[in-house]
Amino acid sequence: MAWMIAGTYYGPCSCKVSCPCELGEMEGDNGWCSGTLVFDIQRGTVDGTDVSGAKVVLAADWPSGFLSGNGTGRLYIDPSISQQQRAALEPVLGGKSGGVFEAIGALVPNILPTKEARITIEAGQDETRITVADAGELVIKPLRGATGEYTRLLHGSATFRDDVILARGTGSRWHDPDLRPWESGGHAEQADFEWSA
Amino acid sequence: MAWQMTGQWLEACSCKMICPCNMGPAEPTQGWCSAALALDIERGNADGVDLSGLKAALAIELPGDFFGGIDKARLYIDEAASSDQRQALEAILTGKQGGVWGPVASMIKEWLPTQTTSIQLETGDRPSATIGQVGQVTMERVKTEAGQQAKLVNAPVAAAFGTDTIELARADGSRWSDPDQRSWESGGYGGVIPFSLSG
Numbered sequence: 500m501a502w503m504i505a506g507t508y509y510g511p512c513s514c515k516v517s518c519p520c521e522l523g524e525m526e527g528d529n530g531w532c533s534g535t536l537v538f539d540i541q542r543g544t545v546d547g548t549d550v551s552g553a554k555v556v557l558a559a560d561w562p563s564g565f566l567s568g569n570g571t572g573r574l575y576i577d578p579s580i581s582q583q584q585r586a587a588l589e590p591v592l593g594g595k596s597g598g599v600f601e602a603i604g605a606l607v608p609n610i611l612p613t614k615e616a617r618i619t620i621e622a623g624q625d626e627t628r629i630t631v632a633d634a635g636e637l638v639i640k641p642l643r644g645a646t647g648e649y650t651r652l653l654h655g656s657a658t659f660r661d662d663v664i665l666a667r668g669t670g671s672r673w674h675d676p677d678l679r680p681w682e683s684g685g686h687a688e689q690a691d692f693e694w695s696a
Numbered sequence: 697m698a699w700q701m702t703g704q705w706l707e708a709c710s711c712k713m714i715c716p717c718n719m720g721p722a723e724p725t726q727g728w729c730s731a732a733l734a735l736d737i738e739r740g741n742a743d744g745v746d747l748s749g750l751k752a753a754l755a756i757e758l759p760g761d762f763f764g765g766i767d768k769a770r771l772y773i774d775e776a777a778s779s780d781q782r783q784a785l786e787a788i789l790t791g792k793q794g795g796v797w798g799p800v801a802s803m804i805k806e807w808l809p810t811q812t813t814s815i816q817l818e819t820g821d822r823p824s825a826t827i828g829q830v831g832q833v834t835m836e837r838v839k840t841e842a843g844q845q846a847k848l849v850n851a852p853v854a855a856a857f858g859t860d861t862i863e864l865a866r867a868d869g870s871r872w873s874d875p876d877q878r879s880w881e882s883g884g885y886g887g888v889i890p891f892s893l894s895g
Contacts, residue, residue, distance in 0.1 A: 651849045685719075
């Protein structure tokens, strides 16, 4: 199956900024780690099915840090996505169709049933606010250096992209009854992506 | 007095990677933070005194993050420095000659007396520093599988130190034990920081 998706992802987690797991730490700041990845897919096709405009969220809990694996997670899919788009996207995001999601999937072996949840993304230069139905509210405020340029982590050893904007995720909360409830310890990140396999 | 210095410093502290204090107001990993900077001045001069090739270190003890100030600091200067070089370097790094070290010094409540000691410092692929009997810094650069160096750029607090890029390096195993400061071991955070400063 051939696929390509391009857009922006947002990722608050339970750690302080900057999340130590992305640079090789096996344990999150709390001893454990919980996080979300919100994918705002602006363009994409999966085996000929157009998935442009799809909004999808992966939330996961890990007993230690994400690099230590053994995570439990769930996909949330916006109800605007058609059955055909959902059938195309679920295997990709579940790591069954190769590419970057294969590595993520290996760290989240326990996947709960997908939930349909209305996902709203209010994106801005200085702040992005995201709601995922009644499961979570996320805040992503990019950090900037003295010159006003975004704070970036380049070539992180365990990041999902080679160039990530670091952000403050304070105020982000997750409260799906089947997952660990958590609040952001301060870390969030965002990056444009174009992935395929 | 006009001065300039170009080189690299190694930075390690008691926080995990990446030290949250770099990002603005934050709670350090331990609640407190202790850090060391080991400077390799590749080229430099101060009013005609050549500073090229000198090494120095600064150890600081913070009750919280940078916004809570620095309780104690000590400067260590390479015993290879001449008396003129030592005087010039001490004046600059304790903030008496302007530039970026002025505001840094203004955060420091107490300066412990400067010590002259042996300083060995490597900034290459395996960065390390040995500061007399008190400090041992060993680092492993963080790289991608393809060998690219991980970097933090435009961190909010970096500008206070006159820099914009931190080459990230895990400093596990680094430790500091000066009897007049809190002893600490690295929580993992470390970096190699290119600098070009003047005042």
